[in-house]
Amino acid sequence: MTALSGIDPRTASAEIDLTALGDNVRAIAAHVAPAEVMVVVKADAYGHGIVPCARAARAAGAAWLGVATINEARLLREDGDTGRLLCWLFGEDEDLVVPIALDIDIAVHHPAQLSRVVAAAATAGRTARIHLKIDTGLTRNGCPPELWDDLCSDAVDAAEAGAVEVVAVWSHFAAADDPEHPANAQQLAVFNAAVDRARSLGLTVGIRHLANSAAALAMPAAHFELVRVGLAAYGVDPADGDLAERAGVRLRPVMRLRAQLVSTRAIAPGTAISYGHRWTAADSTVVGLVPLGYADGIPRAASGWGSEPGASVLVEGSDPRRAPIVGTVCMDQFVVDLGPDAREEAGDEVTLFGGPDTPGASDWARACGTIGYEIVTRIGARVPRTYAGGGQ
């Protein structure tokens, strides 16, 4: 997608407030201090734009950035970022010389992977900085506990040979968004035992990191030396609710998704709307057309079908109010019910989420049966991002 094939930013855009991002990073840093903060900017900074968000995070004091892929990390280096940077997901055929040569820390979760890193370090002619990942119960990515001794012993040998520097031991929670979930305490115990074991096998473990946004907000015992924060930095509560509020951390949404109405029209009772005629007006009303659809990441599950309400937008202007989606969300557009007395016209503004007093990404997530993460990360490449605020 190029800017030329995207939506005209006058018509619809995702406004990214980098001042809010910086404020969120500082608020989280104050909450977790003395632990340091890694701001996670994978997936195009959760849809917000990786380069401007990475710069803003650094300007707000982020000692670390985190990404999933090597290419994401490489992009940041090409942008001139020289700070500490971790990537943690790469495939069997990827060239590990690239991250090592670019001074990117890499995650290692298996003895075979460590062998690849050692070989790549020799080719690169420098020491690879690695973070050993133990699976503490997410059962996704991480060293299975039965291989942990082997991985640690191999890492001791590789460190003695100068091939690697073991920077950290780390892991990831399965249910941190539910602080009462019994898995949290179990994972914490497995993690502490794995660190102890690594130390007793001869590793110096300078940094331990386990917490994502939810644990950074709600689980002080998981802060250790470093926390990895994605969603909260973008001002979306990780638990569809009030984890941030309960932690006394004030977060502001970074993305405001807005559009101009393309048209408005009065419709008579009995008028059916959009594909499948899944919504029919009971009374006379006025509807408005919003030029964003599922190709832009508006979930089709946000549709308003029959009496099942979908998501809603905030109508801006002199009479601000919520207007629900009616009928099926299409590829490029959807319809909202502005109410019988609506005075809005084509060109008037609606906010889908993220403004002051507007629905949040969490409200959309609730209406769509998903999580705020999916709402923001799926905003498509056709939607232009516009940037305001510091750190650019």
Ligand SMILES: *Cc1c(COP(=O)(O)O)cnc(C)c1O
């Ligand atoms: C995405 C990710 C994070 C950030 O999670 P949030 O819940 O967005 O804070 C942290 N660690 C790992 C391993 C991740 O994949």
